[in-house]
Amino acid sequence: MKIDKRQRDGATILDLQGRITIGEGDVALREAVLAAVGEGATNILLNMGRVRSIDSSGVGELVAAYTTVTNRGGKLRLFSLPNRVLGVLEITQLITVLDILEDEDEAVASVA
Amino acid sequence: MPEPVQQTIRLSIGSRYENIELVKAVLDETLESLPIDEETGYWMGIALREALTNAIKHGNALDPEKKVDVCLAVGESGVDITVEDQGSGFDPGAVADPLAPDNLLKTEGRGIFYMRRFMDKIDYDFGAEGGTKVRLHKKFDASGGSAEANQGGANED
Numbered sequence: 001m002k003i004d005k006r007q008r009d010g011a012t013i014l015d016l017q018g019r020i021t022i023g024e025g026d027v028a029l030r031e032a033v034l035a036a037v038g039e040g041a042t043n044i045l046l047n048m049g050r051v052r053s054i055d056s057s058g059v060g061e062l063v064a065a066y067t068t069v070t071n072r073g074g075k076l077r078l079f080s081l082p083n084r085v086l087g088v089l090e091i092t093q094l095i096t097v098l099d100i101l102e103d104e105d106e107a108v109a110s111v112a
Numbered sequence: 113m114p115e116p117v118q119q120t121i122r123l124s125i126g127s128r129y130e131n132i133e134l135v136k137a138v139l140d141e142t143l144e145s146l147p148i149d150e151e152t153g154y155w156m157g158i159a160l161r162e163a164l165t166n167a168i169k170h171g172n173a174l175d176p177e178k179k180v181d182v183c184l185a186v187g188e189s190g191v192d193i194t195v196e197d198q199g200s201g202f203d204p205g206a207v208a209d210p211l212a213p214d215n216l217l218k219t220e221g222r223g224i225f226y227m228r229r230f231m232d233k234i235d236y237d238f239g240a241e242g243g244t245k246v247r248l249h250k251k252f253d254a255s256g257g258s259a260e261a262n263q264g265g266a267n268e269d
Contacts, residue, residue: 022169053157
């Protein structure tokens with residue numbers, strides 16, 4: 001899992017690339033979100049467009065990231081989800097909880 | 113596609129997460145010659161990951177001295193994957209429903225749900241002296257794909 005961080009219009013965007021699976025991407029995602037929060041980021045956008053796969057541990061980390069950010073009064077959004085990643089979130093009804101946007105422009109506008 | 117070659121592959125791995133990739137690679141290689149479409153194979157891979165994760169994390173409690181035994185058996189009508197740990201077992205009936213409103217934001221507890229969703233059948237055996245064996249079954253489809261494709265999208269690897 002490779003994660004690049006950038007800023008756009010006051011939002012912190014994390015570009016995720018690879019697998020969010022146990023022992024690999026799940027830890028990297030947790031550390032990246034906690035680091036961004038520690039640096040004062042309140043609006044965090046996860047670019048999922050290059051996520052190849054996710055398992056239950058990765059889903060758990062997305063939930064943890066969501067609660068971490070929202071409990072601090074911030075906003076966490078996911079955008080550009082591949083169909084397979086979206087499918088995993090749909091069948092566990094997490095699309096009713098997590099904030100999922102179509103693309104980056106929409107995600108940035110949602111926290112502006 | 114020709115009739116699948118019946119075969120059984122057995123692996124024994126230490127309780128480390130990186131070994132999940134080794135088993136997953138063997139599954140991918142095995143599926144290439146079977147009447148299972150790419151989409152179904154992808155979801156089988158996720159189910160296998162969940163079974164291995166449960167065995168390593170919850171069964172063997174990440175004890176590197178404890179082994180996880182895996183068997184991939186290709187039969188006439190489908191594939192059986194068994195994953196056996198050396199833990200103390202658990203009660204499948206006591207596993208919380210991840211779709212219950214109170215559980216939606218929990219960070220754990222979705223692995224078995226995904227296995228059930230992505231495979232045709234799963235069942236458990238518990239050894240008299242400990243150990244949990246989960247068997248995942250996927251049947252072939254007469255049309256050349258699997259009996260049930262689940263989701264759509266891009267490749268994992």
